[in-house]
Amino acid sequence: MKTIVAFSGAALLSLPASAQPIREADRTKLLQTMDAKAAHYGDLSRRIWEFSEVGYKETQSAAALREELEAAGFEVTAGVAAIPTAFVASSGSGKPVIGILAEFDALPGLSQFDVPDRKPRVEGAPGHGCGHNLLGVGAAFAAISVRDLLAEKKLPGTIRVYGTPAEEGGGGKIYMARAGLLSDVDVVLTWHPGDRNQSGLGTTLANINAKFRFRGQPAHAAASPDKGRSALDALLLMAHGVELLREHIPAETRIHYIITKGGEAPNVVPDFSEIYIYARHSHMPTLDDVWSRIVKCAEAGALATSTRMEMELVNSVYNTLPNDALAALVDKNVRRVGGFKYTAEEQAFAERLARSFPPSQDPLPIGSQEGVQAPREGVSSSSTDVGDVSWQLPTSALTAATFVPGTPGHSWQSTACAGMTIGRKGMALAAKTLALTALDLFTDPAQVKAARESFDKRRAGHDYRSRVPADQKPPLTYRDK
Amino acid sequence: MKTIVAFSGAALLSLPASAQPIREADRTKLLQTMDAKAAHYGDLSRRIWEFSEVGYKETQSAAALREELEAAGFEVTAGVAAIPTAFVASSGSGKPVIGILAEFDALPGLSQFDVPDRKPRVEGAPGHGCGHNLLGVGAAFAAISVRDLLAEKKLPGTIRVYGTPAEEGGGGKIYMARAGLLSDVDVVLTWHPGDRNQSGLGTTLANINAKFRFRGQPAHAAASPDKGRSALDALLLMAHGVELLREHIPAETRIHYIITKGGEAPNVVPDFSEIYIYARHSHMPTLDDVWSRIVKCAEAGALATSTRMEMELVNSVYNTLPNDALAALVDKNVRRVGGFKYTAEEQAFAERLARSFPPSQDPLPIGSQEGVQAPREGVSSSSTDVGDVSWQLPTSALTAATFVPGTPGHSWQSTACAGMTIGRKGMALAAKTLALTALDLFTDPAQVKAARESFDKRRAGHDYRSRVPADQKPPLTYRDK
Amino acid sequence: MKTIVAFSGAALLSLPASAQPIREADRTKLLQTMDAKAAHYGDLSRRIWEFSEVGYKETQSAAALREELEAAGFEVTAGVAAIPTAFVASSGSGKPVIGILAEFDALPGLSQFDVPDRKPRVEGAPGHGCGHNLLGVGAAFAAISVRDLLAEKKLPGTIRVYGTPAEEGGGGKIYMARAGLLSDVDVVLTWHPGDRNQSGLGTTLANINAKFRFRGQPAHAAASPDKGRSALDALLLMAHGVELLREHIPAETRIHYIITKGGEAPNVVPDFSEIYIYARHSHMPTLDDVWSRIVKCAEAGALATSTRMEMELVNSVYNTLPNDALAALVDKNVRRVGGFKYTAEEQAFAERLARSFPPSQDPLPIGSQEGVQAPREGVSSSSTDVGDVSWQLPTSALTAATFVPGTPGHSWQSTACAGMTIGRKGMALAAKTLALTALDLFTDPAQVKAARESFDKRRAGHDYRSRVPADQKPPLTYRDK
């Protein structure tokens, strides 16, 4: 990772003489080979599911992935970007450079057995409610598989797996990109567990989140409340200010918060309080305006109460920038791979699980995982640090039906699916789609070029600049209470 | 009023050769003479009661008083201090100079017949719910009576009646003192209608009051609320901030407000709002601190809502500075004058009126007006621009039982009493007490000196500086809606 | 209007023997005839523009329209539905019955000369900022024109003009429909001034609006604030509750309010306060849920402050129910009529006026009035009592470019346009379109049937029940301060 090679269109134009062309039969064989190895990767995903490590604490999970990649001959650098659990695994050489993102962090409180009724493995413990155990393994599975074929065919090109920790609010990719680890990449491939099979053309919500802390003057609340300056009052006023904002910002904005510290003892005028607040919008400049007004609310809280305010920006991610060319390419490939059927057991599991789903508008039915949905523009309500990558490099998106159709996000139901065969089937679908897509990019320079052009077109007129301060270190302890 | 003579102790030391000493019989005769003229002044008080003119609008009331004083030979200057209804009436010459304050403004909404049941003379119109019709006439009555005796006895000294408009929130005395009209006065005498006979040794609440106005950005509230910046939001947040203050200021502080403008039409994001707020405390530096924090709340309201704030300070008065020597002198004289009995009709009126009184802790009973209460330290909940005078000159205080014992302040019940014989009897008691007190001051330099010393002692270490901005004009239209 | 004839499909099936068919040339001639009369109706619209009478006060405006219709031979009933300015004008007989809605109320504060710079005719006075002077006259113009042709051709059918007062928040149509005045109508035709030519297929926002009043206990705010129960506190708390709601209702909901009474005098704990609040959503059941939660906020305000709450529902309208068949029919006809060109003077007026427009996303350009926009599904941010009609009868919609493209709604700019030639041209376009559409309905029973079927389909599964209480009288004084 020492030398950073600038993107060069010229690099894409020629193939070495020894290289063999890829034929349709090669693709078929690739998929067959992957089917044969699916059980192995399914087992690995289960191990990481059992680790269930939260953001920046994914020691065992990252190690398991690294070992798998090293065993497959990838050159792995661990602890990159000053993050112990981040890594880069690379194989092959030359252009193009294709990166696949591998996430592996779990979510607090979502521990669950692989059964269709609420039953935590460990009460209150983390669980893979976002399916990142599948995500990371699927990425490695795709990378290893396509690399094997490249090697066999003596095709040039570099395939990388980026082990990106703490997607859930820790922003690992921001720091990894900031460290220059992605600088020579041509195209980034991603996928995400979900309840359908679909190439991604939509966007997500950019977000900024921070802890605002107020510091006042303590005093005995019965003896001399007039001597106190309440940090809690400041927070209450800030919260009211934020509520008053809601009418006067674009209606689709999201602002939400909790009070993480509201005083030590009722006898004492609180001299410290803390609120943890998120704002989200799919358009970063709009979000900036909203955010600046939230900051003013915090300042106003301090001003009115004679207290002091300080802000710690915890994380900020961009919305994802869709890539039309890659969306079309991934769509083609996921359709080639096709959906999958449930076994009788899986069907029973799905039906039972679905009974626990909250009402939702027009969910896809069970069985829809047998098909593929068309890519669609639009805004999802999620946020991801893939957004930051997508504003720096052409980035694809793919959802695979690792969860029973209708499964809510970040739920014990997701955790359950992510630990059993439905999750594994979805993961295999994704890995195969990514492998085919990488293969296309390795063998057809026009595809890489189209991805770049799509990227340039959507991005035109916009800068990328993360709202995470330039000197901020990765928040390695953000999951500590 | 052209030449201002500085206070000089020497001026008190000698009497002209022609002057006759005042004997006890002269005092007795003075009181008898005043009894004979009480009906005349009672009638005058009734005329002003019927005018019921609010602050700075007391055209007829001031004219009636001026005419009475001019007819009695006082030299009257009207329209002083740039206030049409303010006047100074002066008689006699030389030292000492004794001023008596005469108020005559009515209160909005307290119109009432002189009957013991709620019955407005004009629905919604002003009424003399603070008894200032009696206050002003009593002052003139005392001044004319003592002047007559001074003249008869060829005693030196100047007696003045200050016609001070708009005591109820308009601060007339602040502007009159600021204009230098009181500069050569040695002692100021005052009285106030009330439900008891008592020389005053307590203090009142200093206050500061202002209108805070917010200006935002209008927008159609259904079509584009995000384009609007709500001035009403700013006000709501300021109000919340002020409520949060209450715990953290001295508990005996008072803050109270109304919303005078809260938007034009529900369809439009309000671009203008206004709150009218008072703060009060008996200690001006404490009040200053509270006030500065209220201003911060207003600034915070604007800050959090991206609106602008402006403040118009409407009025501010000082707490009254008690004068121990004058309190003792007035106490002696009010005891000489003594209380008064009700007729059977007055007794019936009082008993019926009392049935309408709200519950109160330990009110004086009907009949207590026959006696005199001892002076008492303490803080009343009222505010008056007499406070501003009392920090500039030795100032006495006296309450007379013009109202049935237990009558709440600023009530239709007060208006009723101020228009009938009970009010007149109280006024006569006050006028006689003031006349005796002035006589003491005119004839005993030691009393003037003692008043000054008491003043100097209580005031030591404090500055007087009105919180009304130095360049502010009298708010002649403050009673306009 | 005594006998109510139920809708009957059979009535549409046969024509009298004497009737003459309508040919294409008849339509052409109709349009030519209308062109010849456009100046007359333009002048009438100008007279009503000058009256500028607000809701339920439109005495002269309604009279002018009634006189025009009576002069044209319509049978006019004034003062219907207990509303002095409401009327029904009817001509012809038999089926079908086609009603055209005629509004004529002005908006407070939007007085303006017919010039492209802000210049009120009477400062602070009402103005036709919604162009209802054009709306009402255009309706009469269409009705008279089509009736003349029907009569000439001896065609059966009844044409009605409904003079519907107080569209701007007074809900005249609700009371007129409730009085049964529309019961035998087959199809209702409407149009509205706007900045484009377009048949309507969208919907509007249903709304509910009310005044919430709080009653507490007054007390002197300095002497005994603990004895008071503040009605203003109740309102402040309710407002905070409403702000907290915003996050937890559908984001596209609108809630907006002003404070109409916030206390009488700062010295007195307010015993009365009033808030005027609107809620809007395009789906009435959703709005009902939001509204019930707003009412709870008001109850909570009273509960927490020991005050009492009462609600006066001022008005409520439904969203409009689009009618697919009528939208297609109107679209066909407005395209036949076609847009219009500006003269050089109008062009200059438009360009100057446009400089005063606030920034807007993608406004139509000047010149777009020469064309016709396609009908479009969607939700506008406006509310209208046409909504209530549209849930009771098949109702068409049409916008005509009476205003310069980009003109904001309810603006002085609209008033200016509504008083000059651009407004007249748009009105003529609308009248001609309505006349053609009525003609189609009178002569083609299938069109009436299709309108009914479209109505039945969209309305299926929904009840219509106005949220205005069944016993509520028209709020004839709602525009009084």
Added chain:
Amino acid sequence: MKTIVAFSGAALLSLPASAQPIREADRTKLLQTMDAKAAHYGDLSRRIWEFSEVGYKETQSAAALREELEAAGFEVTAGVAAIPTAFVASSGSGKPVIGILAEFDALPGLSQFDVPDRKPRVEGAPGHGCGHNLLGVGAAFAAISVRDLLAEKKLPGTIRVYGTPAEEGGGGKIYMARAGLLSDVDVVLTWHPGDRNQSGLGTTLANINAKFRFRGQPAHAAASPDKGRSALDALLLMAHGVELLREHIPAETRIHYIITKGGEAPNVVPDFSEIYIYARHSHMPTLDDVWSRIVKCAEAGALATSTRMEMELVNSVYNTLPNDALAALVDKNVRRVGGFKYTAEEQAFAERLARSFPPSQDPLPIGSQEGVQAPREGVSSSSTDVGDVSWQLPTSALTAATFVPGTPGHSWQSTACAGMTIGRKGMALAAKTLALTALDLFTDPAQVKAARESFDKRRAGHDYRSRVPADQKPPLTYRDK
């Protein structure tokens, strides 16, 4: 403790024949004996100071006191009133029965070495910032000492030490009295560490405190906030309601709160929140009214936000009822014992410690501990479960200067003093005063009678009924986080 003997005046009238009268010399000797034992009790107080156990967790502290009393021949019953650390130690027999209250709980967060600069023994650990290590030991010291003299003189009467846990908010005495443990007591003696020597005639603040919990509906805060019902919103609105209350309750009331739970994760609409709130006033019926309005604020919070509220009353204590006769008796005795001088080291400690004191109005100077202050009526800002005892039995009060004059309550400075010689000296003064007072009560029935009469007089017309629900168990875990 099985048989409960009702109070009987007759029991006080006769002494057994063997009893010896107490002479002045006996008192002198008692004090000398106590001086000789002061070091022993000082050491015991230091052990408990080092235990620093918080309310209901005082296992070692209670055991140390029990062992001391058992070793001295008291009959000790541990674990009374279903409280493991509560005990009753009794000695002697017959009437009168004199109880001395012994507290021994520490305060969270006030760990401190016995040095005059802030230096915690264990960071964040509890400390004896209220000096209860001295309080409990001083009570035992007094009881053992007076019992020894009673026994020597063969005087009848029962002396008891009540080991009362969790004075700091746990209300141990309420449950002990409720269990009937005090039913046969004639007079209760108490003392408390402080910064002066003074018999107590004032009162304290009754208080009620509770946790209000709100339960809403969780939802993903970005994906479907409209599906959520925020328990945090309910709490914020309740808090605003409480702030609005402040103006409209007696100004000397105290209300103060902290937010103990304000949401789990910013991504989730909080379905749980908790506020811990205190209200205090020296008059229980006034407090009841305030409390009922706080409860309404909580109900209003739930009502406006469609959430549910539940209240857990944590504790409630009465204000103390002063006893005039006992106050005079204790005053006499504390004056006999007299104040004490500091050594040079203590003086240096005191002077250095005083530099860390916050500014205070008119604190007593260092050296004032050499004298005794006169008893004084008035309201302190503290609250104690001694209040509940004082409304059930004649109860004395005494402050001893265990802390440097000016030391703030509940401070690390108090902890420091309570662990060194100044604390011990104050404790000895208190123990001696209590011993003399008990001796007076044992030997002079008139004193017991007078105490009872004083009690009956002050209590006349009032009921005692703890606001702690009758079926509530002692909150043994109230100090757990």
